[in-house]
Amino acid sequence: MLSEKTIEIVKATAPVLEVKGKEITTYFYKTMFADHPELLNIFNHANQEKGRQQTALANTVYAAAKYIDQLEVLIPAVKQIGHKHRSLAVKPEHYPIVGQYLLKAIKEVLGEAATDDIINAWAEAYEVIAKVFIDVEAEMYKEASEQAGGWIDFKEFEVVDKKEESAVVTSFYLKPKDGAPLPSYLPGQYITVKLEIPDEEYILNRQYSLSAAPVHDYYRISVKKEMEQKPEGKVSNYLHEHVNVGDTVEVSAPAGDFYLNTESEAPVAFISGGVGITPMMGMLESLAVKKSTRPVVFIHASRNEDVHPFKEETKQWVEQLPNAQSYVKYEQVDGYLTQELLKEIVREDSSCYVCGPAAFMEAVIRQLKANGINEEAIHYEFFGPAMVLEE
Incomplete structure (x- = not known):
């Protein structure tokens, strides 16, 4: 339990962290990696170079300060981050390192304003917050390892097939090298390679x-080949060109909190852009x-037909569903998805699943809400660290 004084001080820093958060997390990552370069074997370098990881952590630190006396409010976000941590093999022993450099960054960026009382x-608050993450992730590790065919951390898989899905997307079919059964997963989840x-x-x-x-x-898995080699395309180019x-x-093992509720009978709309x-x-x-x-309703937006993956497969699955329709929007021919089109084809009582570039998701989610879709019925997935959508 945190003392009232600690809660008061941490909450009082929230407005400063809202403004200075990214500056703090940028300094944090820079100094931590300088002293602990082994952690670069875990973190996504592209997210670092583009500043997305820094922004995501800044949002988390600000939320922790704001809700330090109501940490249960943060549990959904903790679970989302926990899935990513578990899939990357982030362990309890990493948390003291993070705490040390986060406090150092707060002190450096805030300067004289970072009094001893604040630090x-x-x-004290970090110890409590870290324990919440560690406990949530411990359950995730346990679940992943104890399910049928499960394992801890990483396991060798063989590429048994490789198939081009479009001009930029290729699928890789993976089987365990030890011949063990595959753990099941929830449709929509991800793996780390x-x-x-x-x-x-x-x-x-x-x-x-x-x-x-x-x-x-x-x-x-189906991987989009990024045209730029660095930093975004380093892995995707290697997979496309060298992994056979x-x-x-x-x-x-599979992870993630973006998945379809297959038990529901409610109408459902899938709305994707690009590799989403x-x-x-x-x-x-x-x-x-x-x-x-x-x-x-299955709605997909692509730049053009050449980069549209799974055209035939989508048709195959839609034809097997008695109450399904699919729509395709090619930006270079038809323009963008509009609120009017979504109003016409997405029922107000639908559960909506949205995935694609951040700008695409921002526009679609804003339009769905304007069309009367409840916020609780809209589910979306970031490819990378969770960010805040400007809706």
Whole structure:
């Protein structure tokens, strides 16, 4: 339990952290990695270079300060982050390191304003917050390892098939090298792929949605090849150009809190942009396999037909569903998705699943809300650290 004085001091720092948060987290990562470069084997370097990880942590620190006396409010966010941590093998022993450098960053950025009382209060608060994360993640590690076919951290998988889905997306079919059964997963979840790339100093990790339903004896990921080699495209280019059938990759057990409720019979709308279609394919196939009678609308937006993956597969699953429709919007031909079109084809009582670039999701979610869709019925997934959408 935190003292009243600690709670008061931490809450009082929230407005400052809202303004200075990214400056603090930028300094934090810079100094922590300088002293502990081994942690670069865990963190996504592209997210670091683009500032997304710094922004996500700044949002988390600000929320922790704001709700330090109501930490239960943060549990959904803690679980979302916990899934990512578990899939990357973040462990309890990493938290003291993070705490040390976070306090150092707060002191450095706030300067004389960071009194001993403030630093001591944050040190006390961090211990409590870290314990919440550690406890949540311990349950996730336990669940991942104890399920049928489960494992801890990473395991070797063989690429058993490789299929081009569009001009920029290729699917990789993965099976455990030890022949063990695959743990099931929830349609929409992701795995982490760990690679040692020649001439790269550190191990590189990337999280990819599972793009098929949990009914197969393989995992399928579908990777967009980024045109720029650095920092975004380092792993995707390597997978496309150098990883082939028979090769081995290391994989963590499925994780993630963006998934379809397959038990519901409510109408459902899948709305994806670009490679955001990947988790939707697992969801759609799951409904087709179940022979669901739910009203289903599948909407996909791409720049053009060449970069639109899964055209035939989408058609196959939609045709197996008695109450399903699909729509495609090619930006270079048809323009963007509009509020009017969404109003016309997405029922107000739908559960909506949205995935794609951040700007796409911002626009779609804003339009869905304007059309009367309840916020609780809108679910979305970031490819990378969770950010705040400007809706």
